[in-house]
Amino acid sequence: LSFNTIKALVFDTFGTVVDWRTSIIRQLSELGARKHLKADWEAFADAWRAGYHPAMERIRRSERPFVTIDVLHRERLDELLNSLRISGLSEADKLDLIRVWHRLDPWPDSVGGLQRLKPRYILSTFSNGSFACLVNMAKHAGLPWDCIFCADIVRHFKPDPEVYRGVIEFLDLSPHEIMLVAAHNYDHRHARSHGIRTAYVNRPTEYGPSQTKDIQAEDDWDIIVNSFTALADVLLIGGPGKHDV
Amino acid sequence: LSFNTIKALVFDTFGTVVDWRTSIIRQLSELGARKHLKADWEAFADAWRAGYHPAMERIRRSERPFVTIDVLHRERLDELLNSLRISGLSEADKLDLIRVWHRLDPWPDSVGGLQRLKPRYILSTFSNGSFACLVNMAKHAGLPWDCIFCADIVRHFKPDPEVYRGVIEFLDLSPHEIMLVAAHNYDHRHARSHGIRTAYVNRPTEYGPSQTKDIQAEDDWDIIVNSFTALADVLLIGGPGKHDV
Numbered sequence: 384l385s386f387n388t389i390k391a392l393v394f395d396t397f398g399t400v401v402d403w404r405t406s407i408i409r410q411l412s413e414l415g416a417r418k419h420l421k422a423d424w425e426a427f428a429d430a431w432r433a434g435y436h437p438a439m440e441r442i443r444r445s446e447r448p449f450v451t452i453d454v455l456h457r458e459r460l461d462e463l464l465n466s467l468r469i470s471g472l473s474e475a476d477k478l479d480l481i482r483v484w485h486r487l488d489p490w491p492d493s494v495g496g497l498q499r500l501k502p503r504y505i506l507s508t509f510s511n512g513s514f515a516c517l518v519n520m521a522k523h524a525g526l527p528w529d530c531i532f533c534a535d536i537v538r539h540f541k542p543d544p545e546v547y548r549g550v551i552e553f554l555d556l557s558p559h560e561i562m563l564v565a566a567h568n569y570d571h572r573h574a575r576s577h578g579i580r581t582a583y584v585n586r587p588t589e590y591g592p593s594q595t596k597d598i599q600a601e602d603d604w605d606i607i608v609n610s611f612t613a614l615a616d617v618l619l620i621g622g623p624g625k626h627d628v
Numbered sequence: 629l630s631f632n633t634i635k636a637l638v639f640d641t642f643g644t645v646v647d648w649r650t651s652i653i654r655q656l657s658e659l660g661a662r663k664h665l666k667a668d669w670e671a672f673a674d675a676w677r678a679g680y681h682p683a684m685e686r687i688r689r690s691e692r693p694f695v696t697i698d699v700l701h702r703e704r705l706d707e708l709l710n711s712l713r714i715s716g717l718s719e720a721d722k723l724d725l726i727r728v729w730h731r732l733d734p735w736p737d738s739v740g741g742l743q744r745l746k747p748r749y750i751l752s753t754f755s756n757g758s759f760a761c762l763v764n765m766a767k768h769a770g771l772p773w774d775c776i777f778c779a780d781i782v783r784h785f786k787p788d789p790e791v792y793r794g795v796i797e798f799l800d801l802s803p804h805e806i807m808l809v810a811a812h813n814y815d816h817r818h819a820r821s822h823g824i825r826t827a828y829v830n831r832p833t834e835y836g837p838s839q840t841k842d843i844q845a846e847d848d849w850d851i852i853v854n855s856f857t858a859l860a861d862v863l864l865i866g867g868p869g870k871h872d873v
Contacts, residue, residue, distance in 0.1 A: 505763055515800035518750055518775050530763050530776040555760035
């Protein structure tokens with residue numbers, strides 16, 4: 384399989400580019416110390432993230448109109464604070480707390496890999512995050528995107544077909560000229576069904592040390608690697624891309 | 629007036645960032661020489677661009693559904709080739725010809741100014757161009773955007789209010805945290821009516837040596853300068869920004 388025809392790399396962002404869990408736990412712990420709040424911040428982070436899929440699913444099933452992930456994060460935060468009886472946070476504190484999702488840190492290999500790939504490829508996000516979240520995260524983390532493509536633009540969440548068809552249409556490319564880079568097998572299954580090429584990057588600790596899902600490639604994705612360094616090697620200098628996981 | 633609260637600079641692109649006329653004339657002349665076609669390429673470029681406003685107006689008045697500027701450029705190209713009886717271009721030639729609008733060169737001060745502004749501000753396009761056009765242009769011209777905001781995203785053209793409200797909503801900022809950079813007075817009038825700050829950059833030869841419109845600021849825009857160099861001076865080091873035009 385030759386990769387010469389690929390013009391754009393589109394990246395799942397949460398989990399694939401940024402280590403949301405470590406970043407959220409660290410920021411929650413710092414806020415807790417500052418505000419003299421006690422909680423199990425690891426469990427809090429996991430519970431916060433766990434609310435995200437069911438909330439998106441309601442929108443995907445048309446049980447409520449589209450809202451951005453920032454709105455969903457806020458609703459889930461209020462639920463969690465109530466159920467854990469954490470009080471003493473002002474409205475400004477809560478608004479700042481939502482923004483922890485805009486200040487996520489990249490995996491150690493992400494920025495270096497993206498910088499190597501940027502001269503050769505269009506680099507875009509391909510995320511269920513909000514436009515504002517992804518722009519702010521890029522400024523925070525130094526992610527050198529050429530453009531931001533995300534759920535808000537098509538008012539649908541992955542894996543709705545509107546998102547995959549949307550990136551093809553907005554970039555005005557053929558599906559086979561686009562490659563999805565993602566750490567999640569479901570995303571690749573849908574991308575492939577739309578003709579988009581697939582690069583699986585293994586992130587086996589995205590959900591912490593006891594992660595059970597997406598700990599390896601579950602199909603013969605076009606590229607299978609452990610890092611953006613290896614991804615850049617495959618795409619730029621023909622490094623091995625199937626057998627290093 | 630302090631500019632400390634500004635978080636994002638959003639740029640009109642055609643005419644403000646890139647010198648579309650010189651770029652189009654050069655590329656048309658090159659194609660003409662390659663294909664042994666004779667025409668007044670300056671007049672061709674001007675006539676091509678002149679078709680753009682009436683075509684957008686039909687969409688703005690809801691006389692036809694939204695299509696991207698690439699579609700409008702193609703329709704106008706076919707009209708022009710017919711009326712000038714220019715034949716001998718294949719479909720591939722015509723598709724390539726549309727893409728001249730994706731390969732526009734920046735004004736000499738654009739890239740340097742943007743690079744200086746990038747560490748401090750979110751930099752976005754704010755253009756009636758298509759997403760694909762603006763992404764390809766950024767790769768061609770080295771324009772360091774953080775994100776691409778354009779007509780396709782809101783399926784409206786400037787000066788429809790949906791475009792101004794759209795950039796406020798997508799960036800999730802207050803209007804006064806956003807500054808429009810543009811060479812066109814009409815754009816600033818609409819931006820200001822939505823609470824967006826205004827930086828006028830004078831580009832008095834955008835339409836060629838005999839330009840009569842937009843040869844100076846027509847209102848007391850927040851910043852008035854002759855170049856992106858001067859814009860960066862005003863915003864980053866407090867240079868003069870009202871009286872150097």
